Amino acid sequence: MKISAVITAYNYAGFLPAALDSVLEQTRPADEIVVVDDGSTDNTALVVAQYAGRGVRYVYKANGGAGAARNRGIRETSGDLVAFLDGDDRWVADKLSLQLAHFEKNPNVGLVTGSEWQIYSSGAQPYLLRRPPVASADFYPGILVENTIGNPSLTLIRRECFDKAGLFDENMPLGQDWDMWIRLAMVCRVGVVDAPLILFNRHGGSLTANKVLERYRSNLRIQRRYIRRVPDPSQRLRLFLSAHSMNFYYTAAALADSAQPPIARSHRWRAFSMALASALLNPTYETRNKAGLLARTAFGRSTFDRLRRISASKR
Numbered sequence: 238m239k240i241s242a243v244i245t246a247y248n249y250a251g252f253l254p255a256a257l258d259s260v261l262e263q264t265r266p267a268d269e270i271v272v273v274d275d276g277s278t279d280n281t282a283l284v285v286a287q288y289a290g291r292g293v294r295y296v297y298k299a300n301g302g303a304g305a306a307r308n309r310g311i312r313e314t315s316g317d318l319v320a321f322l323d324g325d326d327r328w329v330a331d332k333l334s335l336q337l338a339h340f341e342k343n344p345n346v347g348l349v350t351g352s353e354w355q356i357y358s359s360g361a362q363p364y365l366l367r368r369p370p371v372a373s374a375d376f377y378p379g380i381l382v383e384n385t386i387g388n389p390s391l392t393l394i395r396r397e398c399f400d401k402a403g404l405f406d407e408n409m410p411l412g413q414d415w416d417m418w419i420r421l422a423m424v425c426r427v428g429v430v431d432a433p434l435i436l437f438n439r440h441g442g443s444l445t446a447n448k449v450l451e452r453y454r455s456n457l458r459i460q461r462r463y464i465r466r467v468p469d470p471s472q473r474l475r476l477f478l479s480a481h482s483m484n485f486y487y488t489a490a491a492l493a494d495s496a497q498p499p500i501a502r503s504h505r506w507r508a509f510s511m512a513l514a515s516a517l518l519n520p521t522y523e524t525r526n527k528a529g530l531l532a533r534t535a536f537g538r539s540t541f542d543r544l545r546r547i548s549a550s551k552r
Contacts, residue, residue, distance in 0.1 A: 247277055
């Protein structure tokens with residue numbers, strides 16, 4: 238099967254060499270590599286030009302957002318399988334080989350994802366976000382609760398699935414990936430590789446409070462758009478409560494863990510209230526994480542970390 242790698246970038250010239258090297262150094266090379274420059278104003282074009290001799294093709298488009306850039310990449314390529322990479326992330330060396338092997342072993346799968354290393358520019362310890370391995374599963378309607386597929390950089394997708402589900406919604410400033418995964422999960426089965434596949438780069442400071450709340454509202458719109466379509470009333474109610482619970486959870490976590498102390502202080506009560514609401518709406522899902530978030534928002538991050546270190550030292 239032919240694999241197309243679509244790298245999207247907007248003012249990521251400083252990150253692109255590492256991203257491109259990670260694609261070119263795959264143990265199972267991509268058959269074509271396209272960089273879609275979403276209207277960058279830095280020297281992205283010059284960086285990509287240095288890789289032209291290694292088969293990397295550069296496509297420029299006016300700025301239109303991540304969804305539009307990925308759609309352009311899909312249209313510019315012809316592989317049976319499409320792999321995305323955000324220009325500030327990196328693939329691990331065996332990403333494509335592991336995913337291709339999964340496709341070959343499970344021919345009914347339309348999308349394959351996996352776990353990820355989250356890397357912090359602040360110097361904080363890398364965090365392994367693990368997704369339980371799945372050979373082939375129906376992710377719908379469970380994916381309406383939260384994005385269980387992950388970042389686009391993780392995915393390898395059969396092109397024919399886009400023919401059935403459509404492309405990314407270019408009118409959504411946030412959440413285009415989750416919206417896309419929901420529609421893909423409606424028409425194809427999902428596999429999960431038991432390995433970290435990417436280095437997800439967290440950089441540039443935390444989200445501002447306004448953007449955190451914007452993400453909350455975006456998630457709410459996505460949930461309302463799809464949960465109302467679920468025919469069974471009892472299942473619709475369960476999904477609605479669970480989805481609200483996780484939306485509160487992630488919003489509270491973003492506010493509580495902000496790298497900007499004034500934001501963390503001024504929104505401490507809001508973060509705690511959302512963490513409490515998350516636990517009450519669905520206490521049986523992600524119970525341990527919700528309990529930890531409640532403690533973190535109640536005591537503050539530094540006090541919470543100190544108490545956790547003391548507890549660990551006594552074991």
